[in-house]
Amino acid sequence: MPSAFSLSVLLHNPWFAALSAGLRRDMLAATERRHLQPGEMLFRQGHVPDGFYALLQGKLKMSTLNEDGREAILTMLDVGTWFGEISLIDGQPRTHDATAVGHAEILVMPPPVFGQLMEQAEFAGAVARMLAARIRLLYGLVEDASLRSVRHRVARRLVLLSNSHIPVSHDGPAAIPVTQESLAMMLGISRQSLSKELKFFEQQGALTLGYGQISLLSVALLTRLSETD
Secondary structure, three states: OOHHHHHHHHOOHHHHOOOOOOHHHHHHHHHHHEEEEEOEEOOOOOOOOEEEEEEEEEEEEEEEEEEOOOOEEEEEEOOOOEEOHHHHOOOOOOOEEEEEEEEEEEEOOOOHHHHHHHOOOOHHHHHHHHHHHHHHHHHHHHHHHHHHOHHHHHHHHHHHHHHHHHHOOOOOEEOOOHHHHHHHHHOOOOOHHHHHHHHHHOEEEEEEEEOOOOEEEHHHHHHOOOOOO
């Protein structure tokens, strides 16, 4: 059974916090902990799904490799995130790789338990809302890639990352633990193009650059500057 600390971490996720206390207890009682070493994979693209997961500590990189071996980072998951439901719903293999960035600790819910919970209206409805939110996010990213400037895409991804990494109650600069290399790979742009835009935003006072992180000083300013080329 997860500790009180683990529960407090998970409750930072609005999706989990919105569930009834009884359902949260049932979910956590059916999970077990798993520790991952830096660089260790939780699953690979094409693997048969073996669980529904919650990230308790560390970060996970979701990525895929193309035919020439180049990696495309889809997103970075932060603590409190539940994930892995898609393959459990459709029974298809995993669509990407999940790799620990540093040491990571996760909770694993076995597929049979996930299936049983999906028979409950509250849990099934919550999973549907989770998928709907992710589809909306993906539509927005596709629109950005098709219609928006590189500057706009960089700004939007920084705002999205800050929303996932920083609690709602946080008051102050939003420190996003992501390297410039990883961010460029997420966006599918060159490191040089990303560096140019980040330096522009930094010069305008919207963010500061640090080792392995980017701190947003003003989301409003960042958004306004993203409309200028």
